[in-house]
Amino acid sequence: MKKKVIVGLSGGVDSSVAAWLLKEQGYEVEGIFMINWHDSRGLLKGDCPFDEDITFAEMVAKKLEIKLRTVDLSVEYRERVVDYMFREYAAGRTPNPDVLCNREIKFDSFAREALKQGADYIATGHYCRNEQAATAGGMVNRLLAGVDRNKDQSYFLCQLSQGQLDNVLFPVGSLTKPEVRRIASDLGLATAVRKDSQGICFVGKVDLPVFLQQKLEARKGRIIYVPDSEAFRSWPEGLPSEGVTTPELAEMTIPHELNPGDGVTAGIHNGAHFFTVGQRKGLNLGGYREPLFVIGTDTVNNIIYVGEGQLHRGLYRKGLFVRAAEVHWIREDMAMKTGEKRDYQVRIRYRQPLQHARIHAREEGYYIIFEKSQRGITPGQFAAWYDGEELLGSGPIDEQSGINGC
Secondary structure, eight states, X not given: OOOEEEEEOOSSHHHHHHHHHHHHTTOEEEEEEEEOOOOOTTBOOOSSOGGGHHHXXXXXXXXXXXXXXXXXXXXXXXXXXXXXXXXXXXXXXXOOHHHXXXXXXXXXXXXXXXXXXXXXXXXXXXXXXXXXXXXXXXXXXXXXEOSOTTTOOGGGGTTOOHHHHTTEEOTTTTSOHHHHHHHHHHHTOTTTTOOOOOSBTTTBSBOHHHHHTTTSOOOOEEEEEOOOOTTSOOOOSSOOOTTOOHHHHHHHHSOOOOOGGGSEEEXXXXXXXXOOTTOOTTOOOOOOSSOEEEEEEETTTTEEEEEESTTOGGGEEEEEEEEGGGOEESSGGGOOOTXXXXXXXXXXXXXXXXXXXXXXXXXTEEEEEEEEEEETOOTTSEXXXXXXXXXXXXXXXXXXXXXXTO
16 A cells, blocks of 8 residues: 655645645655745735645646545634744844744644645655664654755754654655756646745745734834944954863853944934844945944844944854754754763754854753854854764754853
8 A cells, every 4th residue: 555645835836846745756745835924914925925836736646647635724823923023023033934934834733734634644745854763762863964065955954853754755855956947847836936935934035024014013213333343353264172061152152242332323213123144235325435234232222233244243153052952853862961061063043054163062052152253143043063974963052042041
């Protein structure tokens, strides 16, 4: 009897080819199209409007001769992803809704719906791989980067658990994007030349301030220009010495302290919670030799701090901190013990090249110190650590250092 796989058919080329590959491998394949959003406020009409997705999914299902169902998960999506976004932005942090969407919706709500429909496996069009390996404690799932390093999407799955990876297939993870498009073209699939979706998972491209104003009020405040100077802490290249103390680790992870007196008012914004560290667009300030970047936000006093140029020292930090309660290991069998330190490759945003770093596990959390100072370390984003091509764990970047909440 054929094993049944239900594919999250999104209307994009990747999930389309994933469904075809599974059919070719001898599985019984069905598709589910998830309806997760109904509100059009803040949406931009881009190259891949969300309301066309279901039409493309239906055309692919017809072409491949597979059954397609729709399921409305909009209540769960709003409660578990969008409301989380609003809370994080209101607190001055920059969330990654795609990471939460995968943990809470695609590999939870969708997976449970697929199991109700009799699925033996679920599959998506993510560019990553799931391999099983034997360990002393039994079999484990190894979440590996996709073969196409330009499209590797393992970062977006950094919060998944071993249980969520059970019975999950990633058919396109061993292919490159050009190979996927060539297969779709050869098959005559309607999605072959369709552009990849952009923006918030299942919502689409948005004007973020307009979208956030559903819950967050626009408030005018000052943009303060802070010149570069030696007052900003900078660190030499290299990792901490063997005898580094916890206070020294905390010092390396503390965000730069910024005050209104450090600079001059350069303009007005419509809400500090609409901006993030490292952001360039939306400032609407001219007359400077180099572009301005956000180097800090203060949502309590509604102030944005900006600096000039990509090399401004206010953009760089040596390390970051993840609170103990928020540390997540995909490979639970490899979790670090308090007092332990390990060298891993770490990224703090999608598509960032992996960076050499050392993780120091302390009772209060993980201090992640980079060999080279990193630009745009942003509270609320996820730091994900890898051993070679395997993603081992992750955690949200905290805005504080960990010691006494300082």
